């Protein structure tokens with residue numbers, strides 16, 4: 001756990017050994033503690049170098065130990081730090097790879113820090129619901145005073161030579177605990193302003209706010225008092241549901257890589273095809289972002305757009321985004337895709353158009369080319385059936401902007417081969433995405449769950465709510481944008497087009513169909529009415545809110561909308577009632593959760609973790625709430641079930657509010673913890 005050797009006669013080299021990231025689990029802490037004591041008591045040792053195995057200094061505390069009693073065994077991290085800092089022999093940290101969280105604190109407890117130029121250091125625990133903040137690369141760390149020296153050479157050798165050179169030198173001013181924090185002018189005003197800003201950005205997350213309190217303590221209190229305050233604050237965070245939710249997200253983010261298909265095919269038994277060239281077809285916003293993402297991942301990309309003016313504009317935008325990096329060529333001819341290993345289709349969301357395109361691509365492309373569609377809702381299998389090799393067709397559902405959003409839904413149809421899925425998943429990894437493999441159904445996972453969410457939001461408007469009220473409740477919960485601001489941003493016409501395609505609105509609706517009912521179920525035409533009036537959201541300058549110009553970003557309340565809703569209610573004999581924030585949250589969120597349980601039961605998602613990763617990384621679900629399925633567990637499954645039963649009783653014509661059978665089965669079996677839910681799924685399959 002901590003290897004101890006003596007080098008150059010007088011330097012003790014301690015190497016942390018706990019792959020893959022040298023996390024500081026109990027045995028490592030114990031090993032470090034013993035090694036420092038050994039170095040202190042060995043008269044031949046005059047200095048110490050601390051390093052990590054395999055080019056990695058330390059990834060911090062072992063997150064798997066959090067909330068686990070075994071983490072209480074062995075010395076505490078702070079005890080290891082104190083022993084190191086008070087050592088009478090200089091301790092030099094040799095930082096390669098990364099020193100994160102407790103790993104950086106360990107380095108800070110050393111008297112000197114030498115970092116490799118490519119090393120990253122930081123305190124990213126805020127992502128785990130603990131404090132503090134961001135990561136920086138070695139050069140910046142040097143400027144900030146976190147490192148004493150940066151090297152391009154072998155870091156451990158440099159540190160060994162350095163340690164030798166400081167043997168016997170005084171250490172008092174090298175101990176961080178002895179260094180006073182330089183006083184700031186207007187300290188109080190500074191922290192009050194910082195707190196105000198952090199609170200407004202934290203959207204209900206405690207860790208960033210508590211972080212400011214801790215920094216204030218560090219800057220204003222004597223060292224030991226600051227440490228005491230930090231301990232109290234950390235204890236509060238550790239015991240909060242938010243830290244558990246964030247730590248769950250850390251593992252959910254990585255769980256997608258261990259994908260499985262209902263056929264039994266899995267991540268560890270399938271080989272990905274080798275992909276070095278790609279074509280992107282259709283250069284609207286999505287196609288441009290996908291081109292950038294693929295090029296940044298090192299693929300040679302040909303970007304194809306048949307409309308010349310769109311092609312020229314895309315070339316300008318993509319080149320600007322890539323800033324001269326990346327290999328991209330442009331063409332208006334589909335034949336340019338003939339020799340590529342992968343095609344990503346990103347044309348308009350129109351089944352007939354996509355079918356035609358897939359037929360063409362199948363005849364143009366060389367055998368073995370993987371054909372991927374970026375559709376967000378359409379049937380992958382129908383597209384596959386237009387091709388020569390349906391096993392080589394998958395969905396790669398990117399999220400806008402595609403070069404920035406972390407999520408990638410990899411959609412397999414009944415005929416997609418495991419190799420095709422493995423290839424898309426590996427590509428996702430190369431692009432730095434959180435990739436999740438999901439089955440084929442309308443909307444896949446993310447958009448299928450979005451549908452009942454939007455539906456509830458519309459129903460709430462019919463019943464008396466305003467977009468402002470609904471959005472405020474959701475934003476207070478932690479979403480970066482409420483549902484109405486979000487749909488204004490993505491464009492109301494997107495859903496309108498899909499509803500037309502589904503025959504829910506437009507010319508295909510049979511004459512005499514009641515306005516607020518489809519197939520015997522409640523339906524709200526509000527979104528359609530908005531689009532019929534040209535209110536598409538930000539792009540048209542008017543949607544659920546008013547914007548100063550088309551493309552404007554600042555939403556203002558629109559008196560027109562208030563009148564529109566009042567007239568709509570009168571026309572449809574609806575009586576507005578006061579709606580409480582709690583009802584908004586329960587109806588919108590429970591509707592999402594309920595669909596999540598159905599998706600799990602249908603085998604469309606392989607695990608609740610996969611669903612949660614999709615919602616956190618693609619739909620803005622707040623990380624400190626862990627994703628919809630985790631949140632359901634935190635609220636209590638019985639309470640979610642009771643809520644859904646209550647709302648379904650009040651709205652019997654809304655099938656999305658009818659509790660799912662899996663939720664009922666889970667509650668009936670005593671609401672097991674989330675990692676056991678899969679055992680209750682129909683046709684249970686193990687994926688982890």
Ligand SMILES: CCC[C@H](O)CC(=O)SCCNC(=O)CCNC(=O)[C@H](O)C(C)(C)COP(=O)([O-])OP(=O)([O-])OC[C@H]1O[C@@H](n2cnc3c(N)ncnc32)[C@H](O)[C@@H]1OP(=O)([O-])[O-]
Pocket residue numbers: 020021023059060061062063064077098100101102103105124125128130251254255
């Ligand atoms: C009192 C305490 C105070 C203290 O301040 C608290 C802390 O230090 S909090 C900690 C503060 N530290 C952080 O917040 C750093 C969190 N970690 C990271 O940011 C990235 O993992 C890192 C940059 C280190 C490597 O990225 P990469 O090269 O892309 O690799 P990867 O990401 O795929 O991970 C590989 C495997 O290692 C696993 N694993 C990783 N870290 C930990 C851990 N600390 N623990 C346990 N496991 C960890 C990870 O799950 C994965 O396992 P699997 O089974 O293969 O799925």
